[in-house]
Amino acid sequence: MGAAGTRLTGVNASPAEVITAAVSTWLTGHVSPADPIIVACSGGADSLALAAAAHHAIAQSGADRRLLGATVDHGLQPGSARQAATVVEQLTRIGYGDVEVLTVQVSGPGGPEAAARRARYGALRQLADETGGAAGPAAVLLAHTADDQAETVLLGLARGSGPRSIAGMRPWRRPWGRPLLGVTRQSTEAACRAAGLVPWHDPHNRDPAFTRVRLRREVLPLLEEVLGGGVRAALGRTAQLLAQDLDALASIAHAVSRQARNADGSLDVASIAQQPAAVRSRVLRDWATAGGAGPLTFDHLIRMDAQLAARGGPGQVRVPGGLDVLRVGPVLRLVPSRPDDDATR
Numbered sequence: 001m002g003a004a005g006t007r008l009t010g011v012n013a014s015p016a017e018v019i020t021a022a023v024s025t026w027l028t029g030h031v032s033p034a035d036p037i038i039v040a041c042s043g044g045a046d047s048l049a050l051a052a053a054a055h056h057a058i059a060q061s062g063a064d065r066r067l068l069g070a071t072v073d074h075g076l077q078p079g080s081a082r083q084a085a086t087v088v089e090q091l092t093r094i095g096y097g098d099v100e101v102l103t104v105q106v107s108g109p110g111g112p113e114a115a116a117r118r119a120r121y122g123a124l125r126q127l128a129d130e131t132g133g134a135a136g137p138a139a140v141l142l143a144h145t146a147d148d149q150a151e152t153v154l155l156g157l158a159r160g161s162g163p164r165s166i167a168g169m170r171p172w173r174r175p176w177g178r179p180l181l182g183v184t185r186q187s188t189e190a191a192c193r194a195a196g197l198v199p200w201h202d203p204h205n206r207d208p209a210f211t212r213v214r215l216r217r218e219v220l221p222l223l224e225e226v227l228g229g230g231v232r233a234a235l236g237r238t239a240q241l242l243a244q245d246l247d248a249l250a251s252i253a254h255a256v257s258r259q260a261r262n263a264d265g266s267l268d269v270a271s272i273a274q275q276p277a278a279v280r281s282r283v284l285r286d287w288a289t290a291g292g293a294g295p296l297t298f299d300h301l302i303r304m305d306a307q308l309a310a311r312g313g314p315g316q317v318r319v320p321g322g323l324d325v326l327r328v329g330p331v332l333r334l335v336p337s338r339p340d341d342d343a344t345r
Contacts, residue, residue: 015190019053019183023141024061026179030172033063036131036138040124041071043087043200046143049188050180052195054141055095068138069099070127072120074106083200090197100127113210128175137175144169144178147185150235151215162298167246168239181236253282265291266331273308280305291334294320307332 013021031037039054041047051069058067069091073084084101091099104119106112128137149168156165171178180188192199208214223231256279260271267287272280284304285296296319306313307327317325318337326333 015187016194018187019049019191020056022183023053023179024057031139034065036066038068038070038128038131038138038140040140040142041069041087041091043083045189045192045199046145048197048199049191050141050143051091052094069096071101072123073101073103074116076106139177140175141177143180145180145183145185146232146236149181149239150232151212153235153239154215163242163246167243249278253279257283257286266333269308269330288319292321293323
């Protein structure tokens with residue numbers, strides 16, 4: 001970033017300077033100077049610090065880009081509309097001339113936390129689509145920090161949900177941008193204090209009924225104590241390294257998949273049977289998903305992989321989406337399921 005970037009990230013930099021440098025680096029690396037930016041702000045310390053840093057970074061850059069603040073009113077707590085109005089006031093004080101309040105209805109499966117997340121991301125995605133241009137949806141900056149990343153990695157490990165989960169959150173997966181994955185929550189809180197910003201403390205973030213809250217307040221501090229510190233940074237590095245490995249595997253699997261897919265939509269068994277298991281599973285998942293299959297479990301993929309064997313594998317595997325995977329001679333085919341079929345064959 002040159003001399004200015006060195007100054008901002010040096011040992012004497014303030015938390016606000018460190019956060020602004022992180023946002024500047026993210027903007028330079030992921031979007032063009034004219035692309036609009038939406039900053040999602042709940043009013044908590046992380047998102048307030050992000051909002052202030054984004055405003056400052058864009059002002060410093062001199063880029064002629066639209067900067068929009070957005071806060072979501074989930075309607076789950078008494079006074080949620082007042083809290084949304086407070087966020088608008090804080091963002092206006094920072095310098096935002098354009099702030100949207102997105103009011104959502106929270107419902108559906110998975111409990112209130114999952115339902116609120118779906119509603120929030122759905123509203124933000126709609127705003128991104130409306131704000132973006134021909135190049136696609138506008139970038140939505142989210143205030144996930146190094147602490148959030150560490151919690152995500154631990155949850156992935158505990159659930160045994162594979163490398164995709166342990167790789168954590170990505171800095172950029174359109175339209176979601178996360179510039180603060182290398183910044184600690186301690187820094188965002190310090191930046192808010194220095195700027196005179198008063199964060200909102202969501203009561204859900206102190207409720208031990210939520211697994212993530214217990215990770216944050218009990219498990220991570222204990223790990224830091226037992227292992228002598230540095231756990232959050234180490235988990236973040238693990239996520240980053242694993243994400244790089246996954247990207248490489250995805251690239252290899254994509255090349256194999258292109259070679260293995262036939263013009264009629266079937267999958268050539270010989271083209272993938274000798275590949276490593278990590279590549280085979282990705283090819284099978286992508287092929288089935290492209291053919292209309294729903295979310296595949298580990299068991300689905302294990303049984304589909306067994307179909308690649310010369311003998312002994314199941315001739316038919318039922319997958320979500322009303323489809324069966326059939327081994328027909330040298331190929332796999334996706335066909336509509338029939339109710340009278342025995343899916344265990």
